[in-house]
Amino acid sequence: MNRxxxxxxxxxxxxxxxxxxxxxxxxxxxxxxxxxxxxLDEDALTMAAQAGLDALSAAGVAGASLSAVxxxxxxxxxxxxxxxxxxxxxxxxxRHANVxxxxxxxxxxxxALLSALRDTALAERGPILVVGADAVFGPANDPSDLGFxxxxxxxxxxxxxxxxxxxxxxxxSSYSYTWQPVGExxxxxxxxxxxxxxxxYTSQMAASLRDFLEGAxxxxxxxxxxxxxxxxxxxxxxDRLVGAELAAEAGDSGCANVLLTLAAALxxxxxxxxxxxxxxxxxxxxxxxxLAVESAWSPAVAAAPxxxxxxSYVQYAKHxxxxxxxxxxxxxxxxxxxxxxxxxxxxxVGLHAGRCRACGSxxxxxxxxxxxxxxxxxxxxALPRQASVxxxxxxxxxxxxxxxxxxxxxxxLVDGERPGRYGGKxxxxxxxxxxxxxxxxxxxVQLVPRRADVEDGLVNYGWKFRPRAGSANGQEAx
Amino acid sequence: xxxxxxxxxxxxxxxxxxxxxxxxxDMVVGAYRACLDSVDKGIDEDRLxxxxxxxxxxxxxxxxxxxxxxxxxxxxxxxxxxxxxxNACCTGSDAxxxxxxxxxxxxxxxxLVVGAEKMRDxxxxxSLVRQTSVMFHEWWAPRGATAPNRxxxxxxxxxxxxxxxxxHMALIAEKNHHHGSLNPHSYFRRDVSCEQVLGAPIVSWPxxxxxxxxxxxxxxxxxMCRADLAHEFTDDPIYFLGSGLATDPLISxxxxxxxxxxxxxxxxxxxxxxxxxxASDVDLAEVHDCFTITELITYEDLGFCEKGTGKDWLESxxxxxxxxxxxxxxxxxxxxxxxxxxxxxSQVVELxxxxxxxxxxxxxxxARIGLTHNMGGIGTIVLVNVFGSERxx
Numbered sequence: 001m002n003r004x005x006x007x008x009x010x011x012x013x014x015x016x017x018x019x020x021x022x023x024x025x026x027x028x029x030x031x032x033x034x035x036x037x038x039x040l041d042e043d044a045l046t047m048a049a050q051a052g053l054d055a056l057s058a059a060g061v062a063g064a065s066l067s068a069v070x071x072x073x074x075x076x077x078x079x080x081x082x083x084x085x086x087x088x089x090x091x092x093x094x095r096h097a098n099v100x101x102x103x104x105x106x107x108x109x110x111x112a113l114l115s116a117l118r119d120t121a122l123a124e125r126g127p128i129l130v131v132g133a134d135a136v137f138g139p140a141n142d143p144s145d146l147g148f149x150x151x152x153x154x155x156x157x158x159x160x161x162x163x164x165x166x167x168x169x170x171x172x173s174s175y176s177y178t179w180q181p182v183g184e185x186x187x188x189x190x191x192x193x194x195x196x197x198x199x200x201y202t203s204q205m206a207a208s209l210r211d212f213l214e215g216a217x218x219x220x221x222x223x224x225x226x227x228x229x230x231x232x233x234x235x236x237x238x239d240r241l242v243g244a245e246l247a248a249e250a251g252d253s254g255c256a257n258v259l260l261t262l263a264a265a266l267x268x269x270x271x272x273x274x275x276x277x278x279x280x281x282x283x284x285x286x287x288x289x290x291l292a293v294e295s296a297w298s299p300a301v302a303a304a305p306x307x308x309x310x311x312s313y314v315q316y317a318k319h320x321x322x323x324x325x326x327x328x329x330x331x332x333x334x335x336x337x338x339x340x341x342x343x344x345x346x347x348x349v350g351l352h353a354g355r356c357r358a359c360g361s362x363x364x365x366x367x368x369x370x371x372x373x374x375x376x377x378x379x380x381x382a383l384p385r386q387a388s389v390x391x392x393x394x395x396x397x398x399x400x401x402x403x404x405x406x407x408x409x410x411x412x413l414v415d416g417e418r419p420g421r422y423g424g425k426x427x428x429x430x431x432x433x434x435x436x437x438x439x440x441x442x443x444x445v446q447l448v449p450r451r452a453d454v455e456d457g458l459v460n461y462g463w464k465f466r467p468r469a470g471s472a473n474g475q476e477a478x
Numbered sequence: 479x480x481x482x483x484x485x486x487x488x489x490x491x492x493x494x495x496x497x498x499x500x501x502x503x504d505m506v507v508g509a510y511r512a513c514l515d516s517v518d519k520g521i522d523e524d525r526l527x528x529x530x531x532x533x534x535x536x537x538x539x540x541x542x543x544x545x546x547x548x549x550x551x552x553x554x555x556x557x558x559x560x561x562x563x564x565n566a567c568c569t570g571s572d573a574x575x576x577x578x579x580x581x582x583x584x585x586x587x588x589x590l591v592v593g594a595e596k597m598r599d600x601x602x603x604x605s606l607v608r609q610t611s612v613m614f615h616e617w618w619a620p621r622g623a624t625a626p627n628r629x630x631x632x633x634x635x636x637x638x639x640x641x642x643x644x645x646h647m648a649l650i651a652e653k654n655h656h657h658g659s660l661n662p663h664s665y666f667r668r669d670v671s672c673e674q675v676l677g678a679p680i681v682s683w684p685x686x687x688x689x690x691x692x693x694x695x696x697x698x699x700x701x702m703c704r705a706d707l708a709h710e711f712t713d714d715p716i717y718f719l720g721s722g723l724a725t726d727p728l729i730s731x732x733x734x735x736x737x738x739x740x741x742x743x744x745x746x747x748x749x750x751x752x753x754x755x756x757a758s759d760v761d762l763a764e765v766h767d768c769f770t771i772t773e774l775i776t777y778e779d780l781g782f783c784e785k786g787t788g789k790d791w792l793e794s795x796x797x798x799x800x801x802x803x804x805x806x807x808x809x810x811x812x813x814x815x816x817x818x819x820x821x822x823x824s825q826v827v828e829l830x831x832x833x834x835x836x837x838x839x840x841x842x843x844x845a846r847i848g849l850t851h852n853m854g855g856i857g858t859i860v861l862v863n864v865f866g867s868e869r870x871x
Contacts, residue, residue, distance in 0.1 A: 348616040364731065365616055371732055391638075391736045393630030394683035397603075406683065409627050411730040420734065427730035428617060441638050452617045462617030 002116065002123045003161025006059025009263045010051040011151040011250055012038045013309045016316045021146050024313035030146035032227030035251035037311060037319050038135045038150045044073040045083050047152035048133035049090035055154035056091060058299040063092035067126035069099050070116055072108035072255040075135045079182060087131060098122060105281025106224065108132065109259040114289055116157040117165040127158035134254030137186040140322055144189050147227050149251025153259035162297055166290040171208040175199050176283035201280055206235045208286040209278055218290065219273035222265035224258040224280040227251060242268060269293045334456040349461055354378030361423030362414060371422035385447040387412035387426055394436055408439045410465060431464040444468050479752045481582030483705035483870050485715040488517035489830035491698035494815035495665040502596040503552035505697035509592055510553050513699035518712035527586045529560045532573035532593035534818035549592050566854025567766065568861040570822025575863060578702055578718040587704050593823030594697035602693040615729060626682035626690060628730060628856040633684045633771040635736035640786040644684050647770035648675035649792055651688050651812055654767060658809025660840040665694055665815035689770040694815030698824035705869055716833045719864040720752030728858045739857030742779035749862040755847060757781030760803055762832060762842045764825035765851040767810040776851060799840060807832060807840045825850035833867040
């Protein structure tokens, strides 16, 4: 089996303290002292990348030498798209690295670590980077939200290292106390804590631990811990249980949880001591491992002291997306509210044109210099709505209207106007056409008011041609 | 042409195409190096006194403002002057025109022109199909009309007026793809048959997919100098003989006609006058075949044949290799590709090879005078530049 060669933990700086939470929710008790929150520009994958880079530095391993990158998270920004591949980009993994995502249960970090420790064929190609990372939230008005947290923990696993895997086991259960439907950003919870204690975390952890240890007594217990959980409820000696303080300060950080606890245990363990690690995922079950510390841990770089920034609840709400952050308008949106639309609507919606007093050319929309003679005096006239097609095309690749292709578009000569001049014409879509062979050069058409487009919910109102019975000189048939 | 005679002493380009492997800056550097390599006797880069950069839709597609620094930075040209030119599909040609005029005016001795466009860093349907305020329309603003829409209406009108058929447009696609198959710089280097063109999906009837030029990445570069200095760089320069630029309204309802592009006729007449030639003196032309119909109408507007007889001149083999005036021997926009700001500069690269007798399988025999023609908008901006192999008097 492979060995652990290095590790690093990462907790984001922002925290919500018990006091700040109480201001917003006087009747909801935070189970620990504070919970961690990703920064506005952080998510599970950036935290995973930071922990991964730090673990590689600690182990003295180059990213390019990695044979695999395993990332466990249940809060990737993607349903489809590998988060592990993004972390692999950050650490500079080679093109042939095995990039695999784990998650769906909060024991996923340990499942990923066990997969790495057991895969000797992979480790022959190079070290394996394992990261558990999560940013976990509950409903904002539920106490569970105050007990969750965010963070990441990474391990470098290879053929050589200072911690070995003695044995392992799994125990599955589909019982769910919490779950997160697709498309939502927080967990739901079955609101019966006494049933949860009977069927869920406490009972499954205690039973799996008892079965796995078979009476053996490891030196340290590194378990998935929720803030406020008691060692005696898990059947564990309190002075050998690590991570309770971490859970009370950081909260339950999902797939990072058990790995952060293991890292804390490795900080305390001496050579030749043993650590039992057990992770729990609601709706998934447990994973258990017995690890042996072979030699003292001497990291290549010392971990930086953890910084904390205490958030007000309003700031926390912005970090969670409960209050939207300010944003810029999207480019070109809502033309119907813009100055250009406001300047032009008299002509474009009201159908006003200019009739040149010098040469009689009909200029639409109205202009300052006549299209035909550069005259500058115009009579403001209503644009006649009847015309005949001068030329047209059938648009199959449509970018300008909601209608189905093929969409006829024409340039038409306004009835009574002379062809061969610049003025006297209107161009528009042709609507209400069931058979495009109805349209040909000379087809009589009439402008009708129709919707042109919708942008940012605002309708652009305009005009389209529809075929009419009759001839180009305006005489109606029948 | 008024002013000092102007010579082209180097011209080079990168292979056009979907260059996902290259950034805008990579393309600029690639074209610049290809151009330096083309200078027969070599050139000390410090001789380049000023540069013109043609990029059209950079600010739309890259969502950032393109300035002269987009050339000065990647080739470490600063602090020398770089003017950024944008004039729709005439962008590259207009950069060449203005650089040549600066030399003719005696302001600079040796100048650089680079045209570059990065169109495929966004999905192709996001670039020209979803145009933003490029081809104004009062009821579709700010989205505007698409180019196939506008040129399709010219095809319909030309078919009605002169009996032109889709088959004739397809022949142009077949010709230009064949030329492109012979050009190592070309995006498409494969033949297509007339039947394939006619059977392709319709984009904007009467224009099908293979009547349309592709959305393309690319860059090209040219070095020009005072003609009396050309011998320092090559014994075989070509010469910039004249240029014409003309305008016409953009929007459909303000066009005066739909079977010709009046600005082409005006720009060509000006360029011919400046060069002291007639249309009959032109041996070959690189013209703006953004759509096949555009090339067909352009035969007539440039005076290569009578109005309304473009299809007949085509069927007689006039624009074919070996014909009266081979058109788009490079493959044109249709096959070589149309990276807007680079297109007009790359047309000069083709003439550089043709007028020096270096065009290999697509060489036009006895090529002495060639022109480049670009059209921005829908015949809205037209630019014709004329080049020759012999130094003007």
